[in-house]
Amino acid sequence: KAGVTQTPRYLIKTRGQQVTLSCSPISGHRSVSWYQQTPGQGLQFLFEYFSETQRNKGNFPGRFSGRQFSNSRSEMNVSTLELGDSALYLCASGGTERKETQYFGPGTRLLVL
Amino acid sequence: GENVEQHPSTLSVQEGDSAVIKCTYSDSASNYFPWYKQELGKRPQLIIDIRSNVGEKKDQRIAVTLNKTAKHFSLHITETQPEDSAVYFCAASRTGGTSYGKLTFGQGTILTVHP
Numbered sequence: 001k002a003g004v005t006q007t008p009r010y011l012i013k014t015r016g017q018q019v020t021l022s023c024s025p026i027s028g029h030r031s032v033s034w035y036q037q038t039p040g041q042g043l044q045f046l047f048e049y050f051s052e053t054q055r056n057k058g059n060f061p062g063r064f065s066g067r068q069f070s071n072s073r074s075e076m077n078v079s080t081l082e083l084g085d086s087a088l089y090l091c092a093s094g095g096t097e098r099k100e101t102q103y104f105g106p107g108t109r110l111l112v113l
Numbered sequence: 114g115e116n117v118e119q120h121p122s123t124l125s126v127q128e129g130d131s132a133v134i135k136c137t138y139s140d141s142a143s144n145y146f147p148w149y150k151q152e153l154g155k156r157p158q159l160i161i162d163i164r165s166n167v168g169e170k171k172d173q174r175i176a177v178t179l180n181k182t183a184k185h186f187s188l189h190i191t192e193t194q195p196e197d198s199a200v201y202f203c204a205a206s207r208t209g210g211t212s213y214g215k216l217t218f219g220q221g222t223i224l225t226v227h228p
Contacts, residue, residue, distance in 0.1 A: 004156075033214045042221060043157075043202060048214030056215040059114075090156065092216075100145045100208045102216060104156040 001027050004093050004105035012111045018079040021108045025072050025093030031055075032074040033102060034066060037088040046089075049074055078110075086112045115140040117205050119219025126193050127227050134222045136203035137185040143205040146179060146186045147216070152199045160201075161188070164208075193226045200224070 005024045013019050025032050033056075034046040045058040049068035066076040072093075078085055088109050092102035116139040126132050138146075147162035163170045163177045163186065170177050174193075179186040190197055200223050204216040 031214045033216070035216075035218075043204075043216075043218040045215050045217065050214065055213075058215075092214075094214050099213045100206060101147070101159065101162065102214070103159065104149075106156045 004091060004103055006089075006091055006105040006108050008108060009106065010109050010111075012113065013081050014113050015081055015083060017081050018077060019081060019110060020075055020077045021089055021091075021110075023074045023076075023091035023093075023105055025074070025091075026095070026103060029093035029095055029103075030072050031094035031099065031102075032068060032072065033092045033094065034074070034076050035090045035092065036060075037090055037107070038086075043090070046076065081112045083112050086110060115143060115205055115217040117203060117217050117219040119203050119222060121222060122220065123223045123225070125225045125227065128193060128195060130193055132188075132190045132193050132197070132224055132226075134188045134201055134203070134224070135185060136187070136205075136219050137183075138205040138217075139184070140205065140207070140217075141184065142207050143217075145206045145208050146177070147204050148177060148188050149202045149204065150199045151202065151221075157202060190224075193224075195226050195228050198224055198226045 031050045033048040048056040052068045068074045088107045090107045092104045119136045144165035149157035151157040176189040200221045203219040
């Protein structure tokens with residue numbers, strides 16, 4: 001099976017702009033989780049979607065949002081970008097048999113100038 | 114919410130030595146504990162995981178132990194090799210119902226294996 005894919009891989013934006021990141025899970029996986037990775041804060045959970053519904057949400061401001069489509073692909077959106085949003089954004093997909101096991105995509109590196 | 118503490122933050126060993134990384138968690142309801150390895154510029158890769166109904170799990174040179182009473186778990190790597198050099202993350206989560214999909218990570222351990 002193909003692994004988790006994310007697009008784009010790199011992105012440069014300026015403060016105040018918005019950005020949309022995309023994640024395609026492993027075929028057959030219905031759960032997609034998003035994480036933010038920074039040197040200072042490490043890996044932090046953003047939110048998780050399952051069957052087009054947000055099941056869990058981390059402690060991030062409302063500027064961070066997401067959605068999931070019927071084919072399990074997911075997008076996350078960050079509005080009104082701030083310098084502190086510069087990070088590696090990782091998505092992970094979860095299987096149906098071992099639901100708790102998550103497999104990560106390569107990430108989207110976002111730089112906000 | 115859950116909090117995971119990971120130690121040490123850096124670990125340097127000689128090739129062939131063993132390496133041990135320790136994590137403690139706060140949520141007694143957590144019952145799934147994976148370990149990820151992240152090489153520079155790469156995605157985190159699951160290397161081993163353990164569930165709370167098991168005390169120890171081994172996979173070749175890698176083992177994980179879990180002490181539910183003390184709420185801590187450890188990663189053991191034996192006969193280390195230079196290719197084991199990476200950042201290792203522990204994580205914890207609850208499972209069941211809507212709890213799937215939310216991992217709380219430790220801060221990571223930079224492991225360097227010197228030839």
